[in-house]
Amino acid sequence: MRLTNFTRAFGDNVIISDLDLEIGKGEFVVLLGRSGSGKTTLLRTLAGLDDATGQSVRIPGSRAVVFQDARLLPWKKVWRNVALGLRGLTGLVRDKAERALHEVGLGHRLDAWPLTLSGGEAQRVALARALVREPELLLLDEPFSALDALTRLKMHELTLALWQAHRPAVLMVTHDVDEAIALADRVLVLDQGRIVTQERITAPRGERSDVARGLRQRLLSALGSGAEHASVIPFRQSHEAFA
Numbered sequence: 001m002r003l004t005n006f007t008r009a010f011g012d013n014v015i016i017s018d019l020d021l022e023i024g025k026g027e028f029v030v031l032l033g034r035s036g037s038g039k040t041t042l043l044r045t046l047a048g049l050d051d052a053t054g055q056s057v058r059i060p061g062s063r064a065v066v067f068q069d070a071r072l073l074p075w076k077k078v079w080r081n082v083a084l085g086l087r088g089l090t091g092l093v094r095d096k097a098e099r100a101l102h103e104v105g106l107g108h109r110l111d112a113w114p115l116t117l118s119g120g121e122a123q124r125v126a127l128a129r130a131l132v133r134e135p136e137l138l139l140l141d142e143p144f145s146a147l148d149a150l151t152r153l154k155m156h157e158l159t160l161a162l163w164q165a166h167r168p169a170v171l172m173v174t175h176d177v178d179e180a181i182a183l184a185d186r187v188l189v190l191d192q193g194r195i196v197t198q199e200r201i202t203a204p205r206g207e208r209s210d211v212a213r214g215l216r217q218r219l220l221s222a223l224g225s226g227a228e229h230a231s232v233i234p235f236r237q238s239h240e241a242f243a
């Protein structure tokens, strides 16, 4: 997946400016940025939801998006929500949806109605619905920000397990620096439509929580930086933060 010199404006208001971004096969990239920095605009472009983008965008055909809210159709049972858009005989499609729901720990809720699910369960269904199509690129737009802290941690574990099993490239948008550190191979900080910092994290995911202070500090200060730093793009290998 690649964007080259990508610019997006609404009228005179330039939201993304000359952005270059490449995500490798199977790479987990997290995009951090303050409110209004252009994260959703970028994600919508990659999702193919923004038809005003031109040739500077090269994205794989198979993509799936999970949003902050699960966006399930309340009049369709859970398995039918997962099966939306899948073609084939009903029995085979149901089997596929069932396997996906098992993978997210909801094999027992196939025939439930979406409105009877908790917020965390609904997001699990949204993940199953995204992954059942085996996308090459999985786009996650603040998927866990409405969940409580404990559910969010469980969703991190699940997301990593699913990513390891299916290996899509991932671009996840979040406001949460700790979430970024816990999940990413690479963290980008977007500010006023430019990438102002990138950090590659090489430490094993299970060993990141208490030792990442240096990295955390750098990401927080990049988030706090203004346009005056917008042209500086430091790129670090972040293992030193874990020493």
Ligand SMILES: Nc1ncnc2c1ncn2[C@@H]1O[C@H](COP(=O)(O)OP(=O)(O)OP(=O)(O)O)[C@@H](O)[C@H]1O
Pocket (backbone or CB within 6 Å): 010, 015, 033, 034, 035, 036, 037, 038, 039, 040, 041, 042
């Ligand atoms: N369709 C649109 N028309 C005009 N302006 C838009 C449109 N979509 C987004 N913008 C503007 O683009 C800027 C970036 O918005 P965007 O939603 O990408 O930010 P964000 O980083 O995702 O913010 P948040 O974290 O609050 O979701 C904002 O100033 C917003 O007002």
